[in-house]
Amino acid sequence: MKLVTTKSELDKVINTEHSELSVGLVPTMGNLHLGHLSLVKTSLSKTQRTIVTIFVNPKQFGENEDFGKYPRTLEQDLKKLNALPQSENILVFAPQSEREIYPEGFSTTIEVSGLDHALCGLHRPGHFKGVTTVVYQLFKLTNAHLAFFGQKDYQQFRVIEKMVQDLSLPINLSMEPIVREKSGLALSSRNQYMSPAQKEEASLIFKTLSQLKESFLENPDKAMASRERLLFAEPRWQYLEILDAHSLKEVSEQTSKVLVAGAFTMGDTRLIDNILFRI
Ligand code: PAF
Numbered sequence: 577m578k579l580v581t582t583k584s585e586l587d588k589v590i591n592t593e594h595s596e597l598s599v600g601l602v603p604t605m606g607n608l609h610l611g612h613l614s615l616v617k618t619s620l621s622k623t624q625r626t627i628v629t630i631f632v633n634p635k636q637f638g639e640n641e642d643f644g645k646y647p648r649t650l651e652q653d654l655k656k657l658n659a660l661p662q663s664e665n666i667l668v669f670a671p672q673s674e675r676e677i678y679p680e681g682f683s684t685t686i687e688v689s690g691l692d693h694a695l696c697g698l699h700r701p702g703h704f705k706g707v708t709t710v711v712y713q714l715f716k717l718t719n720a721h722l723a724f725f726g727q728k729d730y731q732q733f734r735v736i737e738k739m740v741q742d743l744s745l746p747i748n749l750s751m752e753p754i755v756r757e758k759s760g761l762a763l764s765s766r767n768q769y770m771s772p773a774q775k776e777e778a779s780l781i782f783k784t785l786s787q788l789k790e791s792f793l794e795n796p797d798k799a800m801a802s803r804e805r806l807l808f809a810e811p812r813w814q815y816l817e818i819l820d821a822h823s824l825k826e827v828s829e830q831t832s833k834v835l836v837a838g839a840f841t842m843g844d845t846r847l848i849d850n851i852l853f854r855i
Pocket of ligand 1: 603604605631633636707710711729732
């Protein structure tokens with residue numbers, strides 16, 4: 577495994593070692609857990625080199641969000657990557673200065689409209705343009721052919737997919753399944769903000785989404801009514817939705833894939849999760 581921290585070091589490796597190879601990209605904000613490592617393993621199995629980027633992107637955090645306390649654990653992250661089979665094919669790009677991604681005077685924003693009217697788009701204004709701006713930069717800086725993202729951030733994936741399509745970016749995307757704890761809780765770097773009791777309680781998120789899925793398959797109208805009841809009975813749900821997975825709008829006769837998604841606040845920790853299924 578190799579580590580670079582500057583754009584010029586990254587360029588050098590890309591130009592000297594990657595020119596003839598297929599390159600996978602796993603963009604992360606670090607504090608790697610088994611979900612990230614599973615993306616890296618998949619990339620290693622499908623491409624000849626994998627670039628893992630580790631950068632806590634300030635542009636995607638709102639003013640009152642957790643940018644300041646987001647866990648930065650580079651040393652442990654490197655150890656975890658180094659312990660993977662085929663780690664010799666990993667290049668880590670972990671810029672130590674924001675300027676490596678956003679040079680002095682950087683004033684461009686990439687914004688995809690049309691998919692941010694729901695879910696996190698409604699509740700985290702400006703979040704997705706921070707994501708698309710950084711991901712565009714990472715695609716460009718790494719010259720990767722294939723990028724891997726987790727389904728946990730389903731709306732993020734869809735927004736990035738639309739950016740790639742609209743701007744004809746020369747990269748393919750792959751969305752990989754959510755990795756969960758035994759309790760069903762989706763793995764997230766933010767899980768560590770919770771106490772053991774809160775983590776246990778947080779397993780209700782996946783349980784609720786699973787119940788809504790089962791109920792929808794039996795009787796969509798009943799599922800919609802229980803969604804509403806659950807949302808109003810528990811103020812810690814920031815949202816709890818059953819939507820057409822393609823349009824992120826209401827389920828209709830045309831819907832072929834359904835997204836059941838929720839955002840839940842456990843103390844100060846905001847957790848998201850979802851289930852996707854065909855009908
Ligand atoms: O999903 C994440 O960890 C981030 O949003 C990403 C894609 C690395 C961009 O900062």
